[in-house]
Amino acid sequence: MQWKSVYDDQPNAHKRFMEKLDARIRNHDREIEKMCNFHHQGFVDAITELLKVRADAEKLMGQVSDTNRRLQDAGREVTAQTEEVIRCRIQQRNMATTVEKLQLCIPVLEMYSKLKEQLESKRYYSALKTMEQLENIYIPRVSQYRFCQIMAETLPKLREEIKEISMSDLKDFLESIRKHSDKIGETAMRQAQQHRTFNSAVQKQVTLSCAKPLYGLNSRTPLNHNGLSAEATDEEEMDEEVLTAQDLVDFSPVYRCLHIYTVLGDRETFENYYRKQRKKQARLVLQPQSNMHETVEGYRKYFNQIVGFFVVEDHILHATQGLVTRAFTDELWNMALSKIIAVLRTHSSYCSDPDLVLELKNLIVIFADTLQGYGFPVNRLFDLLFEVRDQYNETLLKKWALVFRDIFEQDNYSPIPVENEEEYKSVVSRFPFHDAEIEKQQFPKKLPMSQSVPQIYAQVKEFIYASLKFSESLHRSSTEIDDMLRKSTNLLLTRTLSSCLQNLIKKPHIGLTELVQIIINTTHLEHACKYLEDFITNITNVSPETVHTTRLYGLSTFKDARHAAEGEIYTKLNQKIDEFIQLADYEWGMSESDGRASGYLMDLINFLRSTFQVFTHLPNNNNDHAAMSGKVAQTACMSACKHLATSLMQMLLDTELKQISMGAIQQFNLDVMQCELFASSEPVPGFQGDTLQLAFIDLRQLLDLFMVWDWSTYLADYGQPTSKYLRVNPSTALALLEKMKDTSKKNNIFSQFRKNDRDKQKLIETVVKQLRSLVNGMSQHS
DSSP, X not given: OGGGGGGSSOTTHHHHHXXXXXXXXXXXXXXXXXXXXXXXXXXXXXXXXXXXXXXXHHHHHHHHHHHHHHXXXXXXXXXXXXXXXXXXXXXXXXHHHHHHHHHHHHHHHHHHXXXXXXXXXXXXXXXXXXXXXXXXXXXXXXXXXXXXXXXHHHHHHHHHHHHHHHHHHHHHHHHHHHHHHHHHHHXXXXXXXXXXXXXXXXXXXXXXXXXXXXXXXXXXXXXXXXXXXXXXXXXXXXXXXOOOHHHHSOOHHHHHHHHHHHHTTOHHHHHHHHXXXXXXXXXXXXXXXXXXXXXXXXXXXXXXXXXXXXXXXXXXXHHSSSSSOHHHHHXXXXXXXXXXXXXXXXXXXXXXXXXXXXXXXXXHHHHHHHHHHTTOOOHHHHHHHHHHHHHHHHHHHHHHHHHHHHHHHHOOOSOEEEOSHHHHHHHHHHSOOOOHXXXXXXXXXXXXXXXXXXXXXXHHHHHHHHXXXXXXXXXXXXXXXXHHHHHHHHHIIIIIIHHHHXXXXXXXXXXXXXXXXXXXXXXXXHHTHHHHHHHHHHHHTOOTTSTTOOOOOHHHHHHHHHHHHXXXXXXXXXXXXXXXXXXXXXXXXXXXXXXXXXXXXXXXXXXXXXXXXXXXXXXXXXXXXXXXXXXXXXXXXXXXHHHHHHHXXXXXXXXXXXXXXXXXXXXXXXXXXXXXXXXXXXXXXXXXXXXXXXXXXXXXXXXXXXXXXXXXXXXXXXXXXXXXXXXXXXXHHHHHHHHXXXXXXXXXXXXXXXXXXXXXXXXXHHHHHHHHHHHHHHHHHO
């Protein structure tokens, strides 16, 4: 610590320090001198020894230089070889490095070459996997090389090319399935039909072995020895390969495209595009041809295309995961179903051929069964079949209307003659006719109905068969089928047959005899209705005692037809009477009568007499027919007499007839007397007393009043129940009297000069006044 004091502020400190330092240096010098003195001799000895070695060192140096020279000469070749070795070692190291780098690049190049081959062979999904390996594994290892950078830049372009190519393949696929939908649907529907035919045949075989129905649901299909229909047997014998949608269409493009877009992370775009395109195709498929309703092939092609479309969608649904979903197919189906139903409603309404409608129904059933097999709900289609059934029934009714019309036109409206037992059995085999009295008669004999009756009955049964055909394969119970048959048969009876009968009755060429025969025919058809009910019961095996069983309305149909025929008889008779009356040519101003009835009236009475003789001489082989024809004849006769009396009365009171003489009244009275004689001659048996003559009572009392000129009695007894002229109305008597009054004024110019004529004229005027007062009193009372 003493050296620090040098820098202190003590006086003479620096000086003392320097003195002490000098003293210390001197001490060290003395010690060095002592040490040198101590080693000096050794140093001298060493120098001496070194000088002695110098000569040897020079000698050794010469030897070393010589040795070095010889060594250099000897190692020069070794050095050259060593340099060559070193160069080779460097090359070897470079080659090893190159090999190592190439080993990293070769897999990249091989993968890229593989990628090119995959693209050329259109294995795009594998190519995308290869690209993925290149990008994630291989290229990163050698990314520093230029060719790898070029590869990395090329891969996105290749991906886009693959997307475009796969999308093009998808479009080709969509176009292909649109073209092949028809074939796919045809195959699927044929397989469904074969399956349904086989099941139906098996069911029929079981039914035949367990029961004995009189009629099958398809009674026209022949059965072979094993119970199966020949048609079903033929189907079974067809050794046809079962084709599927995959056999008809290559689905690989859609799978490939789906995988490609999945790998590219753009699956949603692909799904949306596919679904959008399929919806467009669905709308095209659902659009029918305008003339589809003209042939069954038009409907079949329409159904084939739809089935083919949904078979493809069902296959895509199950073969891919999520490309289409059940919700998507259900949406498509619901849209399609609504369109299909609307199309079928429209086009089926154009069908006028029942065979075409029946074939359409069969196609709809197969169509529904086919799609139901693929899991699509088809209840609405079976509901539609009920509408089509109504259309089918309408076409059947139109067809049978023509059939009935032809039968009626070809009928001769005469009782059926049977010459022998064989002919009799032929008739009763076609129509349920049983009559004990006729069976007892000897051949030849006549059956009461005409030929149209068994023909109509047979055609009604044919209609039931035709209506039954529609009920096949509708998956309905026997009770429902029974109800359908009865309702359609009721329509046939109450609408079609009834209309044909009404039109027949109104035809001008149908005479009175034909009308009576029609009445007899309708009676037999009415009795046959219960056999038609039994016929339907045998077909459906549904007991008629079932609560909801519909009854046939044939009774009312044939009763209405009978009433119409009877009315037409009366109408035709009245028309004929009018024709005769139009021939009347009275001389209303004649002074006296001819003394005999008018010619037109005698002709009319002769016509009525011959007409009613035809009525009463109709072949009535049993009491029912006799009573029926007798009742019709009585009613017709009464109607004719009433109409004749009314027409004669109208002739007298015609407003255009202004004047009537007493001679004309006398002539008219002769004609009315002939009418009364006709009525009293009993032209139709069965009238009691003078019932028929009462038809002319109004005319008789009116004419008696004028002929007797008994006005005092008429006026005195007017209004009394016992009046002799009770049926003479004052207004009628007034109208006729005024016609006679005008005649008296005109024809008796000099009547004022004859007292009797003046008195008669005054009497007429007095009676006219009294009659007018009676008429006025009646009107006021009214």
